[in-house]
Amino acid sequence: MTVIENVVGRISVLKGGKYSVEIDVITTSGFGRFAAPIDEDPSLYIVEAHRAVSEVDEIIGPELIGFDSQEQELIDSYLWEIDGTEDLSHIGANTALAVSVAVAKAAANVKKVPLYSYIGGTFTTELPVPMLKFAEDDNFEYIVLVRDLMEISDVVDAMVKIKENSREVALEGLSKASELAGDELGVEVALGLIQKRKMKLEEVLRTVEDYNIAYIKPLGEEELFLELIAGTHGIFVDGEYLFKTRNILDRRYYNALSIKPINLGTLTDLYNLINDVKSERIAPILAEAKYESADEALPHLAVGFKCPAIMFHEGSLVKINELIRIAEDLGERGRIITFEG
Template sequence: MTVIENVIGRVAVLRGGKYSVEVDVITSSGFGRFASPIDENPSLYIAEAHRAVSEVDEIIGPELIGFDATEQELIDSYLWEIDGTENFGHIGANTALAVSIATAKAAASEKNLPLYSYLGGTFTTELPVPILELGRGEEFDYYVMVRDLMEITDVVDAFNSVLENVEGNTVEAYSKATEKATDELGLEVALGLVQKKELDIETVLSTVEDNNVAYIKPIGGEELFLELIAGTHGVFVDGEYLFREKDILDRRYYNALSIKPINLGTLTDLYNLINDAKSERIVPILSEARYESSDEALAHLAVGFRCPAMVLHSNSIARLNELIRIAEDLGERGRIITFEG
């Protein structure tokens, strides 16, 4: 049986020394655990974590005992009902996400399935393209991606090659290093840019056009996004800023959207947004939060929900190990998703 018998909360430590909540969901023969990430720097560290644990132990847990762990959508909707606000303002999105993913893990455990297979079903065979953080500058953060990825480890080789060849902390320096990596490895290595402050449209356009850029996450108004979509070819324009600031989900403005599970609250909300993006022909890119635990669920979410790419910070590249394990588990059935702008 997949009936929930107990729900336990505890304080968890995240990357960077931040605190969050970890949740255990226990069924008769299944077990799930998840420590929720945090995307922004919390003002109350340990106090907020302890408050979240109290919510789990005293309110959420008792309410969920007796639920079937496989009824993910029902449980997730009930979390919203328990919270009673429009943005998880009461129990917190991190608490909701911890309970939601731990529940899915418990159900998967009960069925002796890896999480990605439980979420995606029998025909889940596609692996996302990793986009790895290289470094940080004043105007942009720099990432590396490989368009013609054959093995997950190809992107690690590209990452190392770029860092060995880069001479300076500028877009131009990283661009040249990606071109050298392309020659050295025989792979199509390209640069990703995450804009950190507003720049004039011509500067952003020329930066993309004059360098080996295949991915950009801009900051600015609708006009900037329209110009980038119209003025570039084969470049992923990530619309997270427009979606977050103006709730715009429209292929006319951007063709990719980085999605952080912590910003949604539950697995059902994550699944729905990914499908909404796909219905607009926008590529969903699963992305890490600012502060993460060592949990391996992100790779399973990317594979299970068929996200063509996932973004990792430079200090968490070891997360690729779980993606490599999933690839091994899939064997000849597994293939890396074609990632074309």
């Protein structure tokens, strides 16, 4: 049976020594657990984590007892009703996400199917292209990706080769190292860039053209995005900045959008946004938050929601290995999604 019998909250320690809330959802014959990530560094994070646990134990948990854990949309809608605000500012987006994912895990556990299969259904066979953040300097965070990926581990091999071939963290050196890595491995290795400061339009265009760049997340006004889309071919222009600051969701401005589940709330909210993004012919990239637990759910969400790419931090070995396990589980049915700008 999938009826919820108990919901338990506790303090959880995330990467970087930050604190969040972890949720257990217990059904009559299944169990699900998830610790919510945090995307920022709130000064009162330990206080907020304790408050979230109290909310779960005293309000959310008792309200959800008796619900069928398979009724994901109903439960997610009820979490918004319990919160009573327009932005989950009462119970918190991290608490809502923790409860929502734990509910899905409990239902999948009862069904004895992997989370990705429970979310995506029988015909879930596509694997996202992994992108790895591996370095940063004053100007950029650097990402490695393999355009003609055959195995999930190819991107890890490419990252290792780039580090072996580069003497310092600088754009020109890493660009040359990525090309050398591609030659050594026999695959097409490229860099991705996340801007950390605003740059002039000409400088951004020149950077994309000159340094083996396949992906960029710019900072700037609408004009910058329009010029990047018009002036580049086969390059992913990530519109997270425009989406968050201007609420712009439009293929004319960008062709990719990194999505962090923690910024949305429930799984239903995540599902709806991914569908909206796809309807605009924009590639959704599921991305880790700044502070994460070792939970393995993120690759399952990317596969279940058929996201063409997933962005990991270099040290997220648990999640990378889980994506490899999912690929193994799918076997010959599995194929890596074509990820082209």
